[in-house]
Every structure is written in C-alpha cells, then in structure tokens.
Amino acid sequence: MILDAKIPAGPLAEKWDKHKFEMKLVNPANRRKYKIIVVGTGLAGGAAAASLAEQGYNVEAFTYNDSSRRAHSIAAQGGINAAKNYPNDGDSIYRLFYDTIKGGDFRAREANVYRLAQVSNNIIDQCVAQGVPFAREYGGLLDNRSFGGAQVSRTFYARGQTGQQLLLGAYSALCRQVGLGTVKMHTRKELEDIVIINDQCRGIITRDLVSGKIESHSADVVILATGGYGNVFYLSTNALACNVTATYKAYKKGAGFANPCFTQIHPTCIPVAGDHQSKLTLMSESLRNDGRIWVPKSRDDKRPPNQIPEEERDYYLERKYPSFGNLSPRDISSRAAKEACDDGRGVAASGYGVYLDFADAIKRLGKDKIEERYGNLFEMYERITNDDPYTTPMMIYPASHYTMGGIWVDYNLMSTIKGLYVGGEANFSDHGANRLGASALMQGLSDGYFVLPSTIPHYLASNGPFEKVDTSHPEFKKAEGEVQDKMNKIMSIKGTKTPSQLHKELGNVMWEYCGMARNEAGLKKALELIPQIREEFWKNVNVPGESNDLNVALERASRTADFLEFAEVMVYDALERDESCGSHFRTEHQYPDGEAMRNDEEYAHVAVWEHNGVGKKPIRHKEELNYENVKFAVRSYK
Amino acid sequence: MKLTLMIWRQECCKKDGKMEKYFLDNVEEEMSFLEMLDVLNERLILEGKDPIAFDHDCREGICGACSLVINGVPHGHHKGTTTCQLHMRKFKDGDTIYVEPFRNKAFPVIKDLVVDRTAYDRIMNSGGFVSINTGNPKDANSLPISKINADLAMDAAACIGCGACASSCPNGSAMLFVAAKVSQFALLPQGQPERTKRALAMVRTMDEEGFGNCTNMYECEAACPKNISVRFIARLNREYIRARLSEEKKI
Numbered sequence: 106m107i108l109d110a111k112i113p114a115g116p117l118a119e120k121w122d123k124h125k126f127e128m129k130l131v132n133p134a135n136r137r138k139y140k141i142i143v144v145g146t147g148l149a150g151g152a153a154a155a156s157l158a159e160q161g162y163n164v165e166a167f168t169y170n171d172s173s174r175r176a177h178s179i180a181a182q183g184g185i186n187a188a189k190n191y192p193n194d195g196d197s198i199y200r201l202f203y204d205t206i207k208g209g210d211f212r213a214r215e216a217n218v219y220r221l222a223q224v225s226n227n228i229i230d231q232c233v234a235q236g237v238p239f240a241r242e243y244g245g246l247l248d249n250r251s252f253g254g255a256q257v258s259r260t261f262y263a264r265g266q267t268g269q270q271l272l273l274g275a276y277s278a279l280c281r282q283v284g285l286g287t288v289k290m291h292t293r294k295e296l297e298d299i300v301i302i303n304d305q306c307r308g309i310i311t312r313d314l315v316s317g318k319i320e321s322h323s324a325d326v327v328i329l330a331t332g333g334y335g336n337v338f339y340l341s342t343n344a345l346a347c348n349v350t351a352t353y354k355a356y357k358k359g360a361g362f363a364n365p366c367f368t369q370i371h372p373t374c375i376p377v378a379g380d381h382q383s384k385l386t387l388m389s390e391s392l393r394n395d396g397r398i399w400v401p402k403s404r405d406d407k408r409p410p411n412q413i414p415e416e417e418r419d420y421y422l423e424r425k426y427p428s429f430g431n432l433s434p435r436d437i438s439s440r441a442a443k444e445a446c447d448d449g450r451g452v453a454a455s456g457y458g459v460y461l462d463f464a465d466a467i468k469r470l471g472k473d474k475i476e477e478r479y480g481n482l483f484e485m486y487e488r489i490t491n492d493d494p495y496t497t498p499m500m501i502y503p504a505s506h507y508t509m510g511g512i513w514v515d516y517n518l519m520s521t522i523k524g525l526y527v528g529g530e531a532n533f534s535d536h537g538a539n540r541l542g543a544s545a546l547m548q549g550l551s552d553g554y555f556v557l558p559s560t561i562p563h564y565l566a567s568n569g570p571f572e573k574v575d576t577s578h579p580e581f582k583k584a585e586g587e588v589q590d591k592m593n594k595i596m597s598i599k600g601t602k603t604p605s606q607l608h609k610e611l612g613n614v615m616w617e618y619c620g621m622a623r624n625e626a627g628l629k630k631a632l633e634l635i636p637q638i639r640e641e642f643w644k645n646v647n648v649p650g651e652s653n654d655l656n657v658a659l660e661r662a663s664r665t666a667d668f669l670e671f672a673e674v675m676v677y678d679a680l681e682r683d684e685s686c687g688s689h690f691r692t693e694h695q696y697p698d699g700e701a702m703r704n705d706e707e708y709a710h711v712a713v714w715e716h717n718g719v720g721k722k723p724i725r726h727k728e729e730l731n732y733e734n735v736k737f738a739v740r741s742y743k
Numbered sequence: 744m745k746l747t748l749m750i751w752r753q754e755c756c757k758k759d760g761k762m763e764k765y766f767l768d769n770v771e772e773e774m775s776f777l778e779m780l781d782v783l784n785e786r787l788i789l790e791g792k793d794p795i796a797f798d799h800d801c802r803e804g805i806c807g808a809c810s811l812v813i814n815g816v817p818h819g820h821h822k823g824t825t826t827c828q829l830h831m832r833k834f835k836d837g838d839t840i841y842v843e844p845f846r847n848k849a850f851p852v853i854k855d856l857v858v859d860r861t862a863y864d865r866i867m868n869s870g871g872f873v874s875i876n877t878g879n880p881k882d883a884n885s886l887p888i889s890k891i892n893a894d895l896a897m898d899a900a901a902c903i904g905c906g907a908c909a910s911s912c913p914n915g916s917a918m919l920f921v922a923a924k925v926s927q928f929a930l931l932p933q934g935q936p937e938r939t940k941r942a943l944a945m946v947r948t949m950d951e952e953g954f955g956n957c958t959n960m961y962e963c964e965a966a967c968p969k970n971i972s973v974r975f976i977a978r979l980n981r982e983y984i985r986a987r988l989s990e991e992k993k994i
Contacts, residue, residue: 156877171798172864174904175806191884227879234880236873236933238897245887263897269805270900277872284868292861315853344800378773383781384802485804488821488828489775554877603788605781650793655854657796658788 106361106715108728111515112216117734118198121220124516125559129566136161139565142309142324143167144296144351147176148268148275148546149529150330152553155278158287160558165322166279166288169295169314169346174276177332177344178529178549181268182389182482183252184260185546187225192249196257198222205544206735208254208434209509209537210687210703212364212711215734216516217534221544224551229261231554235274239263252542253390254434254742260543265389265482271546275553294320295660296351297588299327299358299525300580306525307574310584312592314660317653319585319592321576325569326524326561329355330553333508333530335368337668337675338620339612341505342374342387348664352512352531353671360520361713361726363513363533365671366679369540369688370621371506372438375489375499376458385504386489388461389482390542393431395466395475396499398422398438400459404449410460410498421445429742436539436688436701437742439503443621444699446502453500462498503621507545509536509688510678513713513728517560518552521713523568526561528552533711538687592652595662600645604662607642611635611669619676624692628680632673636720639669674714674723681725684708705737744770744836748783750795751843756851762841772832776819777802777809779831780842797856804828804968807903810910811856812843817907817966825905825968845910849917849953860906862952863920870944871924873933892930899927901969908963908971914955919963921945922979923971929982939989942982 113124131139139162143154146168154166168176190196201222206213229247233239239261240248249258263270282288291311297319298310308323331351335341356362373388399418406413421441423430433441442459445451452458467475472495476483483494490500511533512520518534519526529549536544614634618627642665648658685694685701686708694702711728746767753760770779777799784794800808804825811826813819819829834840842856850858900923908919925942928934934941957976964973 152877159876170800170806170808171860172807172904174864174867175800175808177801177806179806180801180803189883229883230880231875231877233883233886234873234875234933236896236928236931238893238900238927238931239883240897241888241890241893243890245889245893246884263900266805266901269903270897273900277867278875278877280864280867281872281874283864284870290864292864344806345802346800379771381771381774381778381782383775383778386803484823485828488804488824488830491830491832558877599791601789603785605785647788647791649788649791655796655857656793657784658794 106521106713106726108361108513108521108713108726109515110214110728111517112214113516117215117219120216121223128559128563131562131566133161137163139163139326139569140165140324141326141328141561142322143328143330144309145176145330145332145531146173146279147178147330147332147529148272148549149553150328151176151272151275151279152550153328153330153528153557154288155275155282156554156558157561158282160562164282164288165291165324167291167294167296167311169293171292173279173290173292174273176272177347178272178546179269180344181546182265182387183391184250184262184267184543185228185271186252186259186543187229187261187547188222188259189226189229191247192258194257196259200257201225201259203735204255205535205541206537207740208541209539210701210740211537211705211709211732211737212686212730213535213537214730215732220556221535221548221551224555225547227555228547228550232271232274235278237263237270237274250391250394251432253393253432253438254429254541262391265391265479268546271550296331296354298354298584300584301358301522302574302578302580305523308576308581310581310588312588315655317651317656319588321581321585323574323576323581325565325571326526328526328528328557329512329531330528331531333511334671335505335508337612337672338505338616339609340377340382340385342371342385345384348667349671350664350667352527353667355512355520355522355525357716358522359716360522360525361513361715362510362674363711363713364510364678365675365714366619366682366689367509367538367687368505369435369507369509370439370503372435372442372503373461373501374504375486376453376455376502386485387506388486388499388501390435392461392479392482395478396431396461396463397465398431398459398461400445400450400452410462419450426742433742434539434541439621440690442503453502458500458502460498461501463494464498467495507540509533509538509540513711517563518556519564524564526557528557538689591663591666592659595646595648595659595666596652598644598646600647602641602645602647604646604648604658604665607638607646608661608665608668610638611672614638615672619679622690622692623679625680628676631676635669635672635676642666642669670719677722678712678714682708682712744772744831744834746770746834747839749839749841752795752855753852755854760852770831772830774831775802775827776813776829776831777827795856796854799827802827805903807905810845810858810905812845812910814841817845817910818968823968823970845906847906847909847915847954849909849915850906863904863906863917865952866917866921866945866948867924869948870937870941873928874937886932888931896927896930899923899930899971899975902971903969905968907966907968909954911962911966912955913960913962914958916957917949917954918957918976918979919967919971919973921949922975925982926975926978929978938982939986942979942986943990946983
C-alpha cells in the first residue's frame with residue numbers, strides 16, 4: 106500500500122492557495138459529462154453534492170434516510186469554530202491551527218489542519234449568505250462563545266442546534282440543485298459495496314430499503330461521506346442507523362483504514378438509565394461554558410446535591426486544570442469523570458455519573474440568560490430524566506460520540522483507491538487523536554464546500570475522460586451477487602438471538618476493553634471475544650420476514666455483521682499503538698498524575714491498516730507525520 | 744407497568760392495514776416510547792414474527808424521522824415533544840395505547856407505521872433556499888441583522904420537517920411547514936431577492952402535492968414538536984398575498 110499524502114510544497118500558509126492554482130480545471134462544457142456519486146447527505150456529503158452540481162457536474166446523491174435532511178450532522182448542538190477573531194481576543198488562523206494540532210495530541214497532519222483553519226472563515230461567510238440564522242448580538246453582528254481546548258471565543262452557534270441549522274443550509278443548497286435537475290437524489294438506499302474496475306472506483310451497490318432490491322450505480326468518481334463508526338460501542342450518541350458498512354466495505358476493497366482506535370468519548374452525556382437503553386443523548390459541550398462539574402469529596406456522601414455544602418464538593422476539573430477548568434478538552438474531561446467514578450465518588454443510581462451544576466451561573470446571570478443560551482438542552486434533559494436542571498444539577502457521564510479514525514485520505518481527500526474520495530467524519534484527516542469541540546461541523550463543511558469541489562475537478566482533468574462503464578459490467582454483477590448472498594445467508598440462519606442482542610454483546614466488549622482506558626491484556630481479551638460473537642452471529646442470528654421487503658431486522662443485522670468484522674481492526678490498532686495519546690489512553694503509559702504519555706519517537710505516525718482477509722490480522726502501514734511548524738510539546742491544560 | 748398496545752399493521756401501500764393488539768409487561772417509566780416499541784420488536788423477532796416498521800434515527804428530537812400518531816395525536820400528548828423524546832412515565836399501568844402512522848393523503852403508508860414524506864422535500868426543492876453558489880461571499884459581519892429578526896427567523900428555522908402539522912390538520916394542510924421556511928427567509932435580508940418567487944412556488948407545490956388549505960384550526964401548532972407558532976402562517980398568508988399582487992403588477 107503506497108501512502109503518498111501529496112502535501113504541496115511551500116510554506117504552510119501558502120500551500121492551499123498555491124495548490125488551488127496549480128490544480129487542473131475541467132471546461133464548463135465538459136463537466137456534465139462526468140458523473141459523481143455522493144454517498145451520505147450530511148454536512149460533508151450534502152455540501153459536496155450541492156457544490157459540485159453548482160459547478161456543472163452530473164451528481165447522484167444517496168441516503169438511507171427518507172430525506173437528506175435527516176443526516177446525523179443535524180444532531181450537533183453547540184457550534185462551529187472559525188478564526189474570524191470578531192471578539193478581538195487574540196484569535197487567528199494560526200491559533201486555530203495550533204489549538205487543533207495540540208488538541209489532537211500531535212497526531213494530525215499539519216497541512217490539512219492549517220487548510221481547515223483557513224477555510225473555517227469562508228464557511229461562516231457561506232452559511233450566513235445561505236440564510237443560516239446564527240446567534241447575533243443586539244448590534245446585529247454575530248455572537249461567539251467558547252468551547253473546550255481553547256482560550257478564545259471562536260465558536261459560532263444557532264441556539265443549541267447549530268448542526269441542524271448548518272445541515273439545513275446544506276440541505277437547502279442541495280434542494281435547489283435537485284429542483285434544477287442537476288442532482289438526482291436517492292433516498293432510503295443504503296450502500297452495500299463499492300465497485301472497482303481497472304484499479305479505479307467506478308460505482309456502488311445499494312440496497313433499496315423499501316423493496317430490498319440490490320442495485321448498481323456507475324460513476325466516474327465516488328465520494329463517501331458516510332459518517333463515523335461510534336455505534337461499534339452499541340450505545341453512543343450517534344443516530345441508531347449510523348454504521349461502518351460503507352467505510353468498512355471500502356477498506357475490504359483495498360482502501361487503507363487510518364487510526365481506527367482514535368474514538369472520542371464525549372464527557373457530557375446523559376447517563377445510562379437501564380437495559381432497554383437504545384442510545385445515549387449528548388448534552389452539548391457548550392454547557393461547560395456556564396456549568397461547573399463536580400462530585401462529592403467523600404465516597405459515602407449520598408445526600409441530594411443541594412444538601413452537599415460547597416466545601417464538601419470536589420470541582421475536580423477546576424482543581425486539576427485551573428487554566429482551562431470546566432472547558433478542558435473532551436478526552437481529558439472524560440477520563441477525569443471516569444477516575445472520579447472509579448474512585449467510588451460517582452453519582453446517579455448506577456454510580457456512573459457526575460454533576461454539571463448551573464446554580465452559580467443562574468445566580469450570576471439570571472435564569473432568563475441561561476434559558477436563552479441553553480433552553481432547548483435543558484428541556485431535552487428534563488424530558489429524558491424528569492429532573493429540572495434549573496433547580497437541581499444535571500447528571501452526566503462520558504459516552505462514545507465521534508470517531509477521529511476513518512478511511513485514510515491524501516491532501517486531496519482521495520483514499521488509496523483511485524477515484525474514491527472520503528469526506529467528513531468518514532475520513533481520518535484533521536483531528537489527530539482527539540477532536541476539539543465545534544470542529545466536526547467545521548471539518549464536514551470544509552471538506553464538502555471547499556476541498557472536494559476543488560480537488561475532484563483536478564482528478565477528472567488529469568485522468569479523464571474515462572472509459573465508459575455501465576452497470577452491466579461483470580464487476581457490478583459480481584458485487585451485486587455477493588451482496589445478495591450476504592442477505593440470503595443472514596435470512597437463512599433463523600437462530601435464537603436478535604441482531605440487536607448480538608450488537609449489544611459486541612458493544613459491551615468494545616466499551617469494556619477498547620473504551621476510555623485500554624491495556625494490553627484487555628485488548629488481547631477483546632481479540633478472543635470478538636470472533637466468538639461473530640461466529641455466533643453467523644450461526645444464531647434471527648431475522649424474520651423477507652429480504653425483498655422493508656425489513657428493519659435485516660438492516661440491523663447487515664450493519665451488525667460489518668461492525669463484527671471491523672471491531673477487530675479497531676482493537677488491533679489500539680493494541681499496536683503502544684502509547685497514550687489523546688483519546689487513546691493505554692493505562693501502561695501515563696505520567697504519575699494520570700496524564701497521557703505520548704511516545705513521539707515511535708508513534709508520531711498515522712497507522713493505516715490494509716485488509717488481509719476476515720479474521721486475519723490486517724497489515725499495518727505507517728504515514729510518518731512531519732511537523733515543520735509545530736514543536737512537539739506535552740499537552741498541558743493546567 | 745403493563746400496557747395494551749393497538750398498533751397499525753400494513754404490509755404495503757397497496758394492501759389494507761388494520762389495528763393489531765399486543766400486550767407488553769415490564770415497561771419501565773425511564774423508557775422512551777420508541778424503546779418500548781424496541782422491546783416489543785425484540786420479542787416479535789424472537790417469535791419469528793415480522794417486527795413493526797417505524798421511522799426513527801437520532802432519538803434526540805432533532806432529525807424529524809420519528810412520527811407515529813399516539814392516541815390520536817401526532818407525537819403523542821406531551822406538548823412540544825417528538826415521539827422519540829416521549830417517555831413512558833407519561834403513561835399509566837394498565838393503559839391501552841393506540842399507535843398509527845401519520846395520516847395525510849400526501850404521505851402514503853410504505854409499511855406499518857412508516858410513511859413517505861418526500862412531498863416535503865419536493866416543496867423545498869421548489870423554493871426553500873437562497874440561490875447562492877458556494878464561493879466567496881462577503882464577510883459574514885458585513886451584513887448586520889437585527890437580533891429580533893434573527894431570533895424570529897431562528898424560531899421558524901427550528902422546524903424539523905417531521906410532518907406532524909400536516910398529519911394533525913383536519914384539512915391535511917402543510918401550511919405550518921411551508922410558513923416556517925418562507926418566514927425564515929422573508930425575515931432575513933438574504934431571502935429578499937427571491938421573496939416573491941419563493942412564496943408562490945412553495946405554496947403552488949404544496950397544493951400540487953395534495954395538501955389541503957388552512958382554515959385556522961391551529962391543530963398544527965398544538966402538534967408541532969418544536970412549538971412553531973401559527974403566527975408564521977399569518978406571515979405566509981401576507982407573503983403570499985404580497986407576492987400575488989406584485990406578480991400581477993408585472994403583467
């Protein structure tokens with residue numbers, strides 16, 4: 106596997122502009138001759154589909170939802186970062202770049218991150234021009250707030266539903282193109298495989314979720330913007346349908362999978378209530394602007410929170426990280442919560458919860474101000490828990506939220522498969538070992554609006570026009586057959602366990618051994634357990650009904666089958682990365698105070714995995730990370 | 744708690760559906776309504792029966808995928824709440840709960856509780872946008888917008904496109920949905936150039952899709968999980984009249 110990141114030469118700040126100028130263009134009259142398939146219609150996919158169609162390409166977009174507006178980008182709450190420096194508090198493109206590199210614990214590519222910081226400002230301009238109703242001050246200008254891992258206020262927001270508003274912006278741009286007939290939209294169709302002809306990705310296989318029909322679609326370029334794999338833990342803040350199938354199928358067809366063990370555990374989610382739990386709900390990181398996190402100082406303190414006096418509370422983030430306090434980065438805050446709960450000082454019925462308290466903020470700012478900032482989040486919390494956060498502290502606990510790992514891509518966002526591009530959470534590119542808050546929306550839109558629409562024309566101009574390929578090609582028929590066989594096999598088992606039960610068993614193993622803290626023995630244990638669950642799946646799963654029908658159990662089973670193979674790759678990655686960095690915390694590697702200890706000598710690289718057969722250890726490749734502008738430093742938020 | 748569930752089962756749009764009865768024990772009050780249905784579905788799968796199909800995804804009340812008419816009310820009786828955020832503590836031991844798909848001529852049933860809401864997308868395709876290509880727009884702060892208008896636009900933009908409004912309306916009207924989008928852009932300077940065209944196009948498409956007209960019953964506002972106000976319908980009416988008048992002036 107050749108890993109050429111194709112980072113343009115020249116000074117960091119000039120790379121992207123220079124590259125944009127040097128890239129080849131496609132004549133406007135020739136653009137409609139090229140067909141581009143976009144899988145996923147979230148921020149990255151929706152924005153890319155709309156932007157490429159605006160340029161004149163022939164675009165087809167796919168989503169498994171009933172509408173492109175349902176993509177899970179919609180659930181992002183808190184905000185989107187940009188280096189506008191409107192508050193004049195010392196922000197700059199370089200600072201956003203540096204914060205992101207540091208936040209990612211020095212495991213991200215410099216050039217990509219710098220481009221992200223540069224483009225961040227265009228994103229805000231673009232979204233405002235689309236009519237996205239960002240929060241404003243009385244003077245009519247845009248308001249900002251702060252997020253974890255930053256000491257400036259650079260986060261733009263639309264109440265507690267920024268993701269929704271940005272997604273609806275991209276969705277409306279996409280609607281416009283669908284209305285103009287330049288984008289063909291396919292809803293309720295799930296990607297089941299990609300098709301490679303002459304070493305080039307030339308199309309996809311989908312399953313129509315209503316009719317069960319397996320269909321082929323050919324193209325000149327395929328973009329995967331299919332999100333992350335956080336549901337490998339079963340319980341996560343992801344939507345229920347989020348899955349790894351698209352990226353895993355690309356991996357099986359030869360795309361390198363980068364840093365799969367970098368999975369973000371978000372510190373502020375509503376704790377698990379019982380066995381029936383189907384998902385976990387995030388409470389936006391923005392709440393940490395005004396909420397204070399604490400647990401009782403004493404292990405046996407079972408008093409209700411408002412009866413515990415100030416001096417008997419441990420505001421552990423403020424104590425351990427005085428400069429960043431409650432706005433310490435996600436990985437650090439999550440581990441600190443786990444530490445407090447493992448120490449027996451956790452709250453909630455299960456003992457796995459900590460308080461997020463707004464009493465001081467309400468006293469300082471008044472209830473109205475807090476309601477204006479977080480009203481919808483407080484309401485959501487009240488609905489789920491039946492507690493009123495205006496009068497009693499919220500209870501929160503970390504949960505799987507985002508995956509920094511993903512398909513390896515070069516600077517142009519092309520995978521190791523020619524013609525297969527990957528954007529948004531589905532790629533690995535910008536966040537290193539930990540993503541900072543309000544950066545996911547930024548990356549999704551950067552890839553979708555600005556990067557892919559610039560780099561794909563260059564690919565087409567340099568390599569096209571391509572030999573015509575249609576869906577009667579034997580490779581399409583072969584792939585269709587394989588997908589149909591998989592469905593038939595699942596349908597034929599008629600065992601005694603439901604797909605969800607088996608998914609949950611996998612999730613428990615992953616959370617226990619490959620979750621917030623990992624060690625060699627546990628990871629090796631996971632490598633024994635995962636194949637057992639997988640084997641049981643293929644012997645004992647029960648999917649009633651027919652495959653040529655809307656079959657919710659079959660959808661779940663098919664996704665679970667892929668998680669059961671992918672999970673092993675993730676564990677191998679965690680095992681072989683014998684250091685702690687960002688979200689990847691190996692208990693063997695920590696400083697005496699419990700902070701993550703990196704090993705830059707041996708692990709300042711991207712680990713890229715090449716498929717080598719199911720159940721076999723994949724092959725590990727490396728892309729060395731060369732830091733020309735930033736110096737390695739111990740990541741301190743004290 | 745123990746519940747009796749009367750659930751709409753329908754193989755596909757071409758076949759007739761009917762209510763089927765299910766009994767469920769051990770429902771916990773912390774469960775969401777959809778988690779309660781998950782429990783029932785797990786049991787059905789183990790019995791080798793076809794699980795109940797229903798739309799859902801984020802389960803955080805924001806994607807708009809979940810639907811269901813619960814005891815006659817879209818998203819159930821708990822005001823300002825999507826089905827996925829409705830919790831079982833709102834029900835009592837021994838209750839009988841009726842669960843049906845969203846009902847509207849423009850939302851044909853696909854299977855069981857799943858309906859086709861692409862009519863809303865087609866309304867959006869006809870004008871629910873500001874025509875601006877990705878490129879180099881001017882600096883975001885070069886266009887100050889009064890906070891009052893920005894906040895009001897945000898109130899309208901909070902619509903999740905679930906279809907509860909059209910499902911609750913006795914006339915099957917989608918006015919609240921259309922009003923929310925038309926109002927968001929009418930309130931913002933970015934929406935001005937296409938203000939007339941948008942109002943006309945979206946209302947026309949709404950009619951073509953088979954949605955009814957508004958007669959001010961306000962059922963939509965009562966059912967809306969995002970509490971979108973019917974005042975936006977008044978604004979839509981004004982936008983529409985204004986558009987019709989200015990359109991006629993051109994002739």
